[in-house]
Amino acid sequence: MxxxxxxxxxxxxxxxxxxxxxxxxxxxKGAIDYNTYYKTxxxxxxxxxxxxxxxxxxxxxxxxxxxxxxxxxxAGGAAHGDNVDMDALGEFAFNSExxxxxxxxxxxxxxxxxxxxxxxxxxxxxSKAAARAVAEAHLFRGWAYxxxxxxxxxxxxxxxxxxxxxxxxxNGATEDLWKLIEEDLTYAVNSGMLAQKSSVxxxxxxxxxxxxxxxxxxxxxxxxxxxxxxESYYRKAADQFAAVVNSGLYDLFTAGPYGDMxxxxxxxxxxxxxxxxxxxxxxxxxxxxxFYGAMVSWRSSGSEMTIPADVCGTGGWxxxxxxxxxxxxxxxxxxxxxxxxxxxxxxxxxxxxxxxxWNMTTLSTGxxxxxxxxxxxxxxxxxxxxxxxxxxxxxxxxxxxxxEASFRAGxxxxxxxxxxxxxxxxxxxxxxxxxxxDIKTEKRLELCGEGQRFQDLxxxxxxxxxxxxxxxxxxxxxxxxxxxxxxxxxxxxxxKTGKHEHLPYPYTEVMLNENxxxxxxx
Numbered sequence: 462m463x464x465x466x467x468x469x470x471x472x473x474x475x476x477x478x479x480x481x482x483x484x485x486x487x488x489x490k491g492a493i494d495y496n497t498y499y500k501t502x503x504x505x506x507x508x509x510x511x512x513x514x515x516x517x518x519x520x521x522x523x524x525x526x527x528x529x530x531x532x533x534x535x536a537g538g539a540a541h542g543d544n545v546d547m548d549a550l551g552e553f554a555f556n557s558e559x560x561x562x563x564x565x566x567x568x569x570x571x572x573x574x575x576x577x578x579x580x581x582x583x584x585x586x587x588s589k590a591a592a593r594a595v596a597e598a599h600l601f602r603g604w605a606y607x608x609x610x611x612x613x614x615x616x617x618x619x620x621x622x623x624x625x626x627x628x629x630x631x632n633g634a635t636e637d638l639w640k641l642i643e644e645d646l647t648y649a650v651n652s653g654m655l656a657q658k659s660s661v662x663x664x665x666x667x668x669x670x671x672x673x674x675x676x677x678x679x680x681x682x683x684x685x686x687x688x689x690x691x692e693s694y695y696r697k698a699a700d701q702f703a704a705v706v707n708s709g710l711y712d713l714f715t716a717g718p719y720g721d722m723x724x725x726x727x728x729x730x731x732x733x734x735x736x737x738x739x740x741x742x743x744x745x746x747x748x749x750x751x752f753y754g755a756m757v758s759w760r761s762s763g764s765e766m767t768i769p770a771d772v773c774g775t776g777g778w779x780x781x782x783x784x785x786x787x788x789x790x791x792x793x794x795x796x797x798x799x800x801x802x803x804x805x806x807x808x809x810x811x812x813x814x815x816x817x818x819w820n821m822t823t824l825s826t827g828x829x830x831x832x833x834x835x836x837x838x839x840x841x842x843x844x845x846x847x848x849x850x851x852x853x854x855x856x857x858x859x860x861x862x863x864x865e866a867s868f869r870a871g872x873x874x875x876x877x878x879x880x881x882x883x884x885x886x887x888x889x890x891x892x893x894x895x896x897x898x899d900i901k902t903e904k905r906l907e908l909c910g911e912g913q914r915f916q917d918l919x920x921x922x923x924x925x926x927x928x929x930x931x932x933x934x935x936x937x938x939x940x941x942x943x944x945x946x947x948x949x950x951x952x953x954x955x956x957k958t959g960k961h962e963h964l965p966y967p968y969t970e971v972m973l974n975e976n977x978x979x980x981x982x983x
Contacts, residue, residue, distance in 0.1 A: 499583050502590040508579050509594045512601050515572040517737035520851040521753045522564035523608070524912050526550060528781055531914035532927045533905070537782035537824055539763065541935045541949065547780060552932025552954045553961055556968075557983050563967040565612075569605040570619070576602035577622050589654070596652035600674050603645030607681055610638045611916050614963040617977060631976040639685050646678040658710045664729040672705045673735040676859050679705075683866055687920050695870040702863030703875070705734070711856040713886045720804035720831050725839050728850045732857065736850040746846050753851075754835045755844030756780045760823050762844070767818040774837045776844040782936070783828040787909060794902050801887035801906065805832045809942040825938040833910045857883055858913065861904040868897055876900065883907055919962060928956035957982065 499505055528534050529550040536551035538544050549555040555562060579598035583591050602620075609616040610633075617630035618637060633641075649655060649671075656668040679701030686694035705711065714722040714732040722730065729736065739749050758777020761768055768775050783806055791802040803811070809819075809827040839849045860879040868876035877895040880903055884891060887907070892899060901921065905914060918924040932954030934946040960982030971979050 499579075499591075500587075502588055505579075505583055505588070505590050505594045508575070508583070509597055511575050512572060512579070512597065513737065515568070515575060516601065516853075517739075517851060519565070519568045519572075520737065521751055521756075522561045522568060524753065524851075525756065525781070526561045526565050527912040527915050528910055530928075531918065532931065533784055533787045533909050533914055535782040535784060535824070535826070535935060537760070537780040538778065539760065539765075540824055541947070543778075543824075544780070548949075552949055552951055553928065553956055554932060554951060554954065555965070557965040557971065557979065558968045559965075562964050563969070566609075566964075566967050566970070569609050572605045573602050573619055574622075576605075577619065581622050585654075592652065593654040593656075596649045596654040597669055599645040599652075600649035600655065600669055600677070603642050603649065603681070604677055606638060606642050606645070607677065607684070610635075610642065611684060611919070612964050613966065614980060616966075617974075629974045629976045632978055635688060639681070639689060642681050643678070643685070646674055646681060650674040650678055657708075661710055661712050661731050663710075667729070667738050669735055670710075672708055672710060673854060675701045675704050676734055676854055676862070679859075679866065680862060683862060684920060686869070692869065695866050698866035699863060699870050699872065699875070702859050702866060705856075705859050706863060706879070711859075713856055713882065715886065718804055719801060719886070723832065723849065723852055724836060725849055732855045733852055734854040734856065734859065736852045739848050739850055741848040746841060749846045749848055750842075751847055752845055754840050754847030754849065757830065757833060758835050758840070758844060759829055760825070763821075765819065765821050765823050767820060769816045770837050772812070772815050772817060773834045774840040774844065776840065777835070778844070779824060781830065781833075781910070782825055783830055783909075785826050785828065787905075788826075788828050790902065791906055794906065795887075795889060799887070799889065801889070803831075805830075805906070805909065807831045809938070813942075819938075819940040819942075821940060823938050824935060825944070826936045827938050827942055827944050830910060852911070857886075857907050858904075858911070861900060861907060864895070864900045865897070865904075868895065868900060924956050924961070925958045928961075931955050 499508060525547070529536050529547060534551070536544065536547035538547060542548060546555070546560045549559055550561065576598040579594050580602075583594055585592040585595040606616070615632040615635065615638065618633040618641060619630060620641060623630070655671040655674055656666055657670050657672070658666045679698045682694040682698035682701065686692055686698065711734060712731045714727065714730050716730060717727055721727065722732065725741070742748065755762075755776065755778050757780055758774055759766055759768065760779025761775045761777055765779075788806055791799065791806065795802055807829045812829060835844075835847060835849060840847050860883050864876040864879040867873070867879070873895060877892060880895050880900060881891040883903060901917070904917065908914070915924070918927055932949055932951055934948050936944050937947055938944045963980040965983035966977060966979055971977060
């Protein structure tokens, strides 16, 4: 009898424990099971939006790194030493722990990861949304690898989601990297699934378009001609750029002053091939949190300048200061007071005439970025929130890249036509013939501050000469406009051949990845 009660008690306990286990068997919340997710168009679109968000997040690090590394800008700031990482970039004293370089590198691979998720888990045959998502994933992955390869040289190839045993990937081979870039961009362009504008004035197409993919593929071919020592790629590049130009879906901006074309009022204008969208939602302003607007706006956060509201926004931190060399390039090529120069850069005297007042010494050349300025209605929260759309590519770049590709492919007539189209908008006389130097200069002046110059100097083999003195000194301007140059204090500065052709892999990447080799000199 006693034994029966013991067994009954045991069975009761077992049943109770089993009941508790069932209560604890709760489905995980917020975790995605790739075997069951991405089955609906809404789920697919959520993955795609993540990629677009990744790209928008690039802007701060990428644009500062690529512009400050060029011969067009000093790092700037309140004074020399205001931002150690920025000074290191501008003086070629950066290393594997420089924050903006690490941020750019991780940003590119963050996008690659999300693209790989889409490519690996979404069947393009299941719906139109699925096919478009896979095409966009190939486009964005190809773009990310173009940037990684042109800046770092031989980054690891990650073309699928990695298992833990695969995390330590070695450096990629040059040929394999360019093959991946070409295949990704070609897939996207030829898929028939990328968006297209309905007309030249369509302002509703926010997605990456087929023409943007063609322009990226054209840029890849320009680089491949140099990187792979194969001039046949110039013709391929020219064909891609011609396809964009001849689509008739884009035109040079003329709806307002040239210097205002990137402002909020003209977002998604006829010239822009691709821009990241910011929604001006007053109830969710922090969605647009981005230091870039504060960083590059004229130095006024400490009352260094008094600026009329209709001239420029206030509260800026004064980084990315234009160089005298950039101003002199405008003057030499176009004349001192050309339309494009005055709509791109302003002098101390020109701003003074607009009512700007300097109240104290600033780190400045007496030259100010006009085209890239932020207006008061585009900045909030002390300049750390901005509503201006980050612009990645516009038709002027397509025309000038197309001019170079055409010229190198032996078609000087098309090159001249493209250059003169840009010059016409710049209110400059048409050239009767064109040289490669003309094209290079046009590209520098037209696209200054848009993150193209440093990579161009690398590809043209001109970086060592153009950047050898960067970091020797920095400018200091008194309130009366007098500028003096102060030695930076660095014993070693400027571009060094054999080192600065590539950026360093981040310290954390090298420490955690035993198979990656650091670039020479770092």
